[in-house]
Structures are given as structure tokens and as C-alpha cells.
Amino acid sequence: MEVRSIHRYARISAFKAREVTREIQGLPVSAALDILAFTPKKAALLVNQTLKSAIANAENNANLKAEGLVVKEAVVGEGPTFKRMQTRARGSGSQILKRTSHIRIVLTDEKPEKDKPAGDKKTEEKAAATEKKPKKSKKTAKTAAKK
Numbered sequence: 001m002e003v004r005s006i007h008r009y010a011r012i013s014a015f016k017a018r019e020v021t022r023e024i025q026g027l028p029v030s031a032a033l034d035i036l037a038f039t040p041k042k043a044a045l046l047v048n049q050t051l052k053s054a055i056a057n058a059e060n061n062a063n064l065k066a067e068g069l070v071v072k073e074a075v076v077g078e079g080p081t082f083k084r085m086q087t088r089a090r091g092s093g094s095q096i097l098k099r100t101s102h103i104r105i106v107l108t109d110e111k112p113e114k115d116k117p118a119g120d121k122k123t124e125e126k127a128a129a130t131e132k133k134p135k136k137s138k139k140t141a142k143t144a145a146k147k
Contacts, residue, residue: 002072003062005054007103010046014078014101017043021074021103029055029069029107047074047103054105064109072108076101 010017020043024032029051036048051071058064079100085093 001062001064002106002108003054003058003064003069004104004106005050005057006105007046007050007053009079009100010103011098011100012043012046013099014076016041017046017076017101017103020044020047021076021105024051024071025074027071029066029071032071047105050103050105054107058107058109068109069107070110072106073104074106075104077104078102 020036020039020041023035023039024047027035032051033048036044036051051074055066055069058069059066079102081100082098084096084098086096088094
């Protein structure tokens with residue numbers, strides 16, 4: 001069963017928060033909490049709050065135990081941007097963009113899926129197609145004129 005938690009309008013840019021969420025995807029909840037506790041970033045604090053909220057949702061709403069939960073996905077999307085003005089030289093002004101983000105964490109009690117087997121047809125076809133194409137050398141007008 002899947003349980004989710006969303007932190008909307010978090011006052012951090014999505015780019016900075018994605019760096020932290022990439023580290024916890026696919027991990028058991030206990031390992032993810034350990035990583036977030038020792039990550040010295042503001043995003044780690046916000047993701048930690050969202051993860052704890054998802055764990056509480058799983059325990060209270062879905063009657064699941066925290067030990068068996070795995071972070072299925074941790075996604076950060078862009079929220080609205082606050083636009084502010086800052087005065088500049090010669091009476092002009094420039095815009096300051098204060099970015100927000102939406103942090104979504106989905107937990108599941110199922111075992112994480114393994115990667116696809118190595119004998120996948122699509123990957124074999126792509127590998128064969130790249131091997132068959134030899135690279136052509138580019139001839140310029142100067143080299144053609146010399147011959």
C-alpha cells in the first residue's frame with residue numbers, strides 16, 4: 001500500500017531540494033532518516049519533516065509499521081515564485097526571484113523492485129545500432145581542393 005505526504009510552498013528552490021531527495025529514493029525509512037539527520041542543508045530539514053509526516057500517515061491512517069516502509073519516490077516540483085524588487089544604480093531596479101517548491105514523498109510497504117534483467121531486447125537493439133554506425137570523417141573544401 002502507498003502512503004504519501006506533501007509539503008507545499010516550501011521556501012527553498014526546487015533545484016536545491018532535489019539534491020537531497022535524490023539521496024533517499026529507494027531506501028528503507030530508517031536509513032533515509034539517518035541520512036537526512038546528518039545532511040547539513042536546509043533542504044534536509046524540510047524533507048525530514050515531510051518524511052516524518054508520511055510515516056505518521058502510514059501508522060495512523062493505513063495501520064502500517066514504520067520498519068517495513070520504503071521510500072518509493074521523493075519528488076520536488078516547482079511552486080510559485082515570489083517576485084520582489086531591489087533598487088540598483090542610477091534609479092533603476094532589478095527583480096529578485098524568491099522560489100518555492102512542493103516536496104512529495106511516497107512510501108510503500110512493498111519490497112523495492114530489482115532492475116530489469118540484462119537480456120532486455122530494447123537495450124540490446126540500441127547497443128547493436130550504435131555499434132553498426134561508423135563515424136564519417138568530414139571533408140572540407142580545402143582538403144577536397146588539394147586532392
